Amino acid sequence: xxxxxxxxxxxxxxxxxxxxxxxxxxxxxxxxxxxxxxxxxxxxxxxxxxxxxxxxxxxxxxxxxxxxxxxxxxxxxxxxxxxxxxxxxxxxxxxxxxxxxxxxxxxxxxxxxxxxxxxxxxxxxxxxxxxxxxxxxxxxxxxxxxxxxxxxxxxxxxxxxxxxxxxxxxxxxxxxxxxxxxxxxxxxxxxxxxxxxxxxxxxxxxxxxxxxxxxxxxxxxxxxxxxxxxxxxxxxxxxxxxxxxxxxxxxxxxxxxxxxxxxxxxxxxxxxxxxxxxxxxxxxxxxxxxxxxxxx
Amino acid sequence: xxxxxxxxxxxxxxxxxxxxxxxxxxxxxxxxxxxxxxxxxxxxxxxxxxxxxxxxxxxxxxxxxxxxxxxxxxxxxxxxxxxxxxxxxxxxxxxxxxxxxxxxxxxxxxxxxxxxxxxxxxxxxxxxxxxxxxxxxxxxxxxxxxxxxxxxxxxxxxxxxxxxxxxxxxxxxxxxxxxxxxxxxxxxxxxxxxxxxxxxxxxxxxxxxxxxxxxxxxxxxxxxxxxxxxxxxxxxxxxxxxxxxxxxxxxxxxxxxxxxxxxxxxxxxxxxxxxxxxxxxxxxxxxxxxxxxxxxxxxxxxxxxxxxxxxxxxxxxxxxxxxxxxxxxxxxxxxxxxxxxxxxxxxxxxxxxxxxxxxxxxxxxxxxxxxxxxxxxxxxxxxxxxxxxxxxxxxxxxxxxxxxxxxxxxxxxxxxxxxxxxxxxxxxxxxxxxxxxxxxxxxxxxxxxxxxxxxxxxxxxxxxxxxxxxxxxxxxxxxxxxxxxxxxxxxxxxxxxxxxxxxxxxxxxxxxxxxxxxxxxx
Numbered sequence: 001x002x003x004x005x006x007x008x009x010x011x012x013x014x015x016x017x018x019x020x021x022x023x024x025x026x027x028x029x030x031x032x033x034x035x036x037x038x039x040x041x042x043x044x045x046x047x048x049x050x051x052x053x054x055x056x057x058x059x060x061x062x063x064x065x066x067x068x069x070x071x072x073x074x075x076x077x078x079x080x081x082x083x084x085x086x087x088x089x090x091x092x093x094x095x096x097x098x099x100x101x102x103x104x105x106x107x108x109x110x111x112x113x114x115x116x117x118x119x120x121x122x123x124x125x126x127x128x129x130x131x132x133x134x135x136x137x138x139x140x141x142x143x144x145x146x147x148x149x150x151x152x153x154x155x156x157x158x159x160x161x162x163x164x165x166x167x168x169x170x171x172x173x174x175x176x177x178x179x180x181x182x183x184x185x186x187x188x189x190x191x192x193x194x195x196x197x198x199x200x201x202x203x204x205x206x207x208x209x210x211x212x213x214x215x216x217x218x219x220x221x222x223x224x225x226x227x228x229x230x231x232x233x234x235x236x237x238x239x240x241x242x243x244x245x246x247x248x249x250x251x252x253x254x255x256x257x258x259x260x261x262x263x264x265x266x267x268x269x270x271x272x273x274x275x276x277x278x279x280x281x282x283x284x285x286x287x288x289x290x291x292x293x294x295x296x
Numbered sequence: 297x298x299x300x301x302x303x304x305x306x307x308x309x310x311x312x313x314x315x316x317x318x319x320x321x322x323x324x325x326x327x328x329x330x331x332x333x334x335x336x337x338x339x340x341x342x343x344x345x346x347x348x349x350x351x352x353x354x355x356x357x358x359x360x361x362x363x364x365x366x367x368x369x370x371x372x373x374x375x376x377x378x379x380x381x382x383x384x385x386x387x388x389x390x391x392x393x394x395x396x397x398x399x400x401x402x403x404x405x406x407x408x409x410x411x412x413x414x415x416x417x418x419x420x421x422x423x424x425x426x427x428x429x430x431x432x433x434x435x436x437x438x439x440x441x442x443x444x445x446x447x448x449x450x451x452x453x454x455x456x457x458x459x460x461x462x463x464x465x466x467x468x469x470x471x472x473x474x475x476x477x478x479x480x481x482x483x484x485x486x487x488x489x490x491x492x493x494x495x496x497x498x499x500x501x502x503x504x505x506x507x508x509x510x511x512x513x514x515x516x517x518x519x520x521x522x523x524x525x526x527x528x529x530x531x532x533x534x535x536x537x538x539x540x541x542x543x544x545x546x547x548x549x550x551x552x553x554x555x556x557x558x559x560x561x562x563x564x565x566x567x568x569x570x571x572x573x574x575x576x577x578x579x580x581x582x583x584x585x586x587x588x589x590x591x592x593x594x595x596x597x598x599x600x601x602x603x604x605x606x607x608x609x610x611x612x613x614x615x616x617x618x619x620x621x622x623x624x625x626x627x628x629x630x631x632x633x634x635x636x637x638x639x640x641x642x643x644x645x646x647x648x649x650x651x652x653x654x655x656x657x658x659x660x661x662x663x664x665x666x667x668x669x670x671x672x673x674x675x676x677x678x679x680x681x682x683x684x685x686x687x688x689x690x691x692x693x694x695x696x697x698x699x700x701x702x703x704x705x706x707x708x709x710x711x712x713x714x715x716x717x718x719x720x721x722x723x724x725x726x727x728x729x730x731x732x733x734x735x736x737x738x739x740x741x742x743x744x745x746x747x748x749x750x751x752x753x754x755x756x757x758x759x760x761x762x763x764x765x766x767x768x769x770x771x772x773x774x775x776x777x778x779x780x781x782x783x784x785x786x787x788x789x790x791x792x793x794x795x796x797x798x799x800x801x802x803x804x805x806x807x808x809x810x811x812x813x814x815x816x817x818x
Contacts, residue, residue, distance in 0.1 A: 008527050157414075157423045164404050171402035174366070176387030176417035287406065 002243020002252075003142050003204070004029070004197040004214075008221035009228070009235045010145045011193025016225050017153065018186040019166035023079035024064055026088030026218030028191055031056045032198025034090040036108055037099055037209040046108045050138075050199045057195020058188055060086075069180055072292040079207040083218075091211045098209070110136040133296040137202050144267050145193075149232035162186055166286030167174040169293040197221070216269060223272050230285060238275075245271040315378035317342040317505055318363075318474060323372035325358055332358040334529045336372070340474065345496060345506045347516045347537070349549055350526035351746035353716050356509045357399070358411035359526070360476050364396045365389040387416075388662070395467025396476040401459050405452035410434060412451055413466045437468060440499055457488035464495065468504075475499065476507045481515055482744060485605060485772070493519050504546060511549070511746050513542040527551050550747060558754055561762060563782040566595030568631075569735050570616065576626035577611045577790075585611040587790040590626070595734065598757070598767040600781030600798065602774060604810055606789035609770045610652060613739050616768065617649050618642035630734060648733030650724055652740045652770075654717070658724045661713040665705060666694040668712055670729050697726040718749030725756055736760055739770040754780055774806060788812045 008029055015022055023029075039052025064082060067073040098105070153159040161182055164172050169179045175228040201217070202209050220242050227241075228234025245268035252264045318340040325333040333355045340346050348356045362369045365383040374381055376392050383389050389396070403412050410431045419426065431447035435437075438445045443461050451459060460480060467475055481489045496506055496519055508520055516523055517537060524534040525548045533548060533589070541758045570593040580586040585608045593599045603609060614620035616627060618639040627634045629645045637645075651657035659668050670679050670690055678689055694708045700721045705715055712720060728736065738757055742750040757780060761767050771777050777784060781798040786809040794816030809812035 114800055145398065155425050157417075157419065157425055160407075160411055160415055160425060164407060166412075167404045167406050168402070171404055174364070174386050174396070174402040174418065176385055177416045 001144075001246040002187045002239045003139055004200045004217055005221045005224055005242050006236060007142050007145065007200060008194045008197035009224040009239050010149050010232065011190035011197070012222055012230075012236050013149065013230065013232065014153075014162060014186040015183075015224050016191040016222075016289065017166045017230060017286060018162045018183050019169065019286050019291065019293075020068065020183055020187055021075050021079070021222075021290040022061075022187065022190060023076060023219070023222065024060070024062060024082030024086075025079075025083040025190075025194055025222050026216065027079075027084075028060050028194035029198035029201070029214045029218045029221075030086040030090050030212070031060050032195030032250035033213055034198075034209050035195065036199030037202045038093070040107045040203055041097075041105065041107065044108060046110050046203050049108065049203055050196060053195040053199030053203075054192045055195070057191040057193070057198065059191070061187050061191020061194070064191075065184050068292060069183045069187070072294055075290050075292070087212060094209050094211060107203075107207060109203045110138055118165060138200055138204050142200075142262055146232045146236040153232065154266055155200060163286075169288055173295065179295075183293070194218070194221075220268070220272055223276055226285065227275055229246040241275065242268065242272055300546065302368060314342075315375075315379060316340060319375040320359070320363065321373050322364060323353075323359065323374075323545045324370045325362060325367060326370045326592065331529050333362070333369070336526075336529075336531050338524060338531060338534075340505060340507060342505055343500055343503050344521040345500060345508055345519055346528060347511045347520040349511060349513075349516055349523050349545060350506060351511060351549060351719055351748060352744075353746075355529040356525040356526055357478055358529075360396065360478060360507065360509065363389065364394060364476065377619075390472070393473035394476070395464075395470060395472025395473055395474070395757055397460065397463040397467065397478060397480060399478040399480075402464055403451045403459055404460060406450065407464055408448055408450050409445060409454075410447040412462065413447075413469050417470065419509070434465065434469065434703060438465060438736060441465075441495060443495070451781050455482050457485070457491065460484070460488075460492065461495070473502070474505045474507065476509070477507045479511075480508070481512060482508065482657050489515070513545050515816065517542060525549055532626075546747065558751070558758065558779055560758055560780075563598070563761070564596050569629065570768065571626075571628040572616070573626045573628075575612075575615060575627065576623040577608075577615050577620055578623055579611055584623075585790050586622075588617065589790065589792055591785065591792065593735070593766045593768060595764045596761055597783065598761050598769055598781050600777035600784045601768065601787050602772040602784055602806060602810060603770050603772070603787035604779045607785075607787045609739065609772075609787060611790075612787070613649070613652070613737050613768075613770055616642075616735075617736055623674045646734035648728035648736040648765075650721075650728060650736070650738040650741050652743070654724065655751040659712045659720055662711065664709045664711050664714075665698065665703070665723060666690055666708040668723055669694045669697060672727060673731060693712050693730075697723075697730060701726045701756075717744045718746060721749065721753060725753060729756065729760055732763070733760075733765055736765050736767045738767060738771070740772065741769070742771075742773070742776060767814075774803065778803075786810055786816070 012022060012025055024271065034116070035056035036049045036053035040046050040049025043052070060082060064078055067078045068075045072209065094289065155230070161172070161177055165179050165182045172179055177197060198214065201213055224235050224238035224242055228236070228238040249264055249267050252259070253261060307559065316339040318334060320338040323333055325335040336359060344623065350356050358367065361367050363374065363383065365388050369384045374383060381392060383392070389594055404415070410427050413426065413434055414427070414430045414605070434445070434447045443465065445461060445465065446460060451462070454462065464475065471633050480492060484492060494804045497731070499506060508516070510516055520537050521536060523533050523545065525545070527549065539676070563734050570591065572589055575586050575589040577586040591599070599614065601609060611620055615622050618634065618637055618641065629642070629647065632645060634642060636647065653744070655661060660671070673679055674685065678686065680686060691708060698708060700703065703719050705719060705721050712723070741757065745753065757767055757769070769777065778798060778801060781796065784798050784801050785792050785795045787807065788810065789812065793812065798818060805814065805816070809816060
């Protein structure tokens with residue numbers, strides 16, 4: 001459950017660091033989820049489906065970048081627009097491709113990689129390990145993102161540029177940094193990862209597309225960036241926490257605790273609000289966050 | 297002395313036989329049809345300190361931004377060491393060896409010193425950062441120029457003077473031969489200014505070249521070799537500093553207009569307007585900023601508060617405007633005890649305020665002139681009736697104020713951020729004086745203003761005093777204090793360490809008091 005938040009969050013961490021607030025995260029994930037299923041269906045491969053999802057995310061992010069970076073449109077307005085567009089367009093395309101009430105066709109998806117049986121049988125420890133490691137391959141790939149991002153942001157010249165652009169773009173301009181290019185780059189990258197995170201939902205968890213299936217995970221990913229204090233490991237921790245909240249929701253529902261299910265459904269979102277309000281408080285983001293850079 | 301002048305001249309003429317380090321030929325720049333630079337020719341020789349002198353808006357910064365690649369010129373060519381060059385971005389300028397220290401520092405507060413220095417540079421290590429190596433280089437470089445700077449400190453922790461040193465160091469690290477300093481002393485204390493001058497001397501000894509942008513004549517006389525005077529976007533003359541004097545420079549800068557000296561009638565005192573007794577205040581960091589401060593000020597009098605920045609001036613002004621609640625002590629205005637009253641109650645009591653930070657507290661930059669003009673009294677007649685603004689009247693009053701205060705702006709709908717500092721200050725003055733205050737608190741009223749605007753502001757303040765207004769003038773510029781005040785009080789670490797009539801002030805005594813080395817009669 002934490003994985004889509006982690007993947008998307010890591011992407012939006014980069015654009016946030018460059019001073020771009022993309023609340024279109026939700027829409028980008030939704031486009032990714034649909035493109036993943038459609039791609040996997042027609043190209044008959046889960047991997048090609050993932051690629052299609054990433055390309056869809058890239059395309060939507062490119063539109064966002066064009067409007068906000070080049071044309072200085074307000075980031076919040078464009079992001080909200082993308083979310084509304086995604087909700088409508090994915091529903092329409094989904095109904096065209098899969099029909100209204102038909103049962104979803106079998107599509108190639110990512111399966112759980114089996115834990116070696118021999119190891120699982122050794123003892124109770126093996127049994128626990130086998131439950132933990134019954135994951136699909138994307139999980140293992142995703143876990144590499146945090147250390148890679150950490151290295152990239154804090155130990156490379158481009159990482160320094162990204163952090164600087166989010167703080168004071170004009171100063172970057174005076175030392176010869178192309179602010180527009182840096183912002184485009186991070187937005188496109190966040191689109192790639194946002195699309196992949198959507199595909200994780202549709203190809204790794206469910207094997208089909210459901211209308212509005214992201215259910216606020218894009219926003220939670222953005223919240224994870226803030227809660228994680230704009231650092232890769234922070235985002236990892238926040239994603240795990242919010243993921244746990246989402247798992248709790250499905251477990252509690254299955255257990256039948258007698259709590260009205262509406263409250264259980266609210267749980268992860270309330271957890272998100274509480275953590276943001278309670279723990280983050282004065283957490284300071286990049287100084288130039290959300291402000292279009294207009295060169296004189 | 298005459299000998300030294302001759303030698304200087306000879307040295308400079310010799311330098312001119314080789315091609316100059318930099319030549320800007322026939323540079324013109326228009327912004328949407330508005331002339332910023334027109335047909336400018338400028339020659340800079342290796343190793344000199346060349347001043348660009350001009351009033352605000354004369355085109356100094358535009359010219360330097362063109363040289364640094366931030367704006368493309370509309371026309372003209374730049375020659376570097378005799379070669380025509382095309383500088384399209386700061387990157388090109390840096391590659392040639394041109395460095396610029398902007399008036400508003402181009403540093404990123406959240407990053408460390410070393411990160412700020414290497415930002416945007418290509419170290420050729422496949423993009424990996426090596427901050428340790430860079431930090432060592434920075435330390436060595438700082439040592440070579442006799443500076444101290446911790447490479448791992450975050451920039452927000454540095455003082456303004458240290459930030460400026462970092463900017464210079466940043467340019468040197470990138471291999472700058474020519475350093476452009478845009479109004480470098482505007483934000484410095486007198487001591488920091490002296491340090492900066494020593495630094496500039498060390499740079500020119502090492503054969504670096506400096507372009508020094510300023511409108512402070514004494515600084516140009518002190519540090520520069522030659523000076524080019526810009527007026528209305530054109531260079532009107534270039535002269536050797538040793539052949540001129542402050543008066544000549546002032547006349548050239550103003551375009552032949554004589555400065556009207558400040559004329560002051562002797563003060564005629566009315567009754568006491570402001571009375572502070574045993575005032576104690578804490579600053580935002582919780583430290584005691586004012587300690588048992590007592591003052592009284594009568595109508596028709598200007599009391600100058602002298603002192604080095606940060607000795608309680610801001611807190612004093614805030615306490616008298618009702619923006620800061622005193623720990624103990626009393627503020628009485630027109631005989632009314634203001635304890636526990638809101639800032640608006642202070643305004644209603646007749647307090648006018650020219651705040652120290654014009655951009656943050658004086659005006660709303662993103663609003664237009666007429667909106668800024670009514671900020672203090674929008675809520676009452678005649679500006680509004682039953683919560684509706686009377687724009688017709690406001691427009692008329694704004695137009696009148698703009699005419700009588702000689703505000704240069706396209707119209708009353710112009711945004712504040714598009715006006716020059718002098719014109720912004722005139723709007724603040726117009727707003728604060730239009731309500732005929734009984735007490736005016738003027739804090740650094742001429743900060744960042746050019747000659748003409750400063751004289752204008754000063755004369756208006758004296759007019760207010762002659763009308764019977766009590767004026768509390770808080771300034772760090774001794775000249776300003778002495779020119780305007782009837783009485784001077786010196787503030788040191790939150791206490792008044794001396795008070796005297798302005799006529800009896802000796803500059804050296806004042807200096808000692810400001811440094812806390814001498815106490816006079818309270």
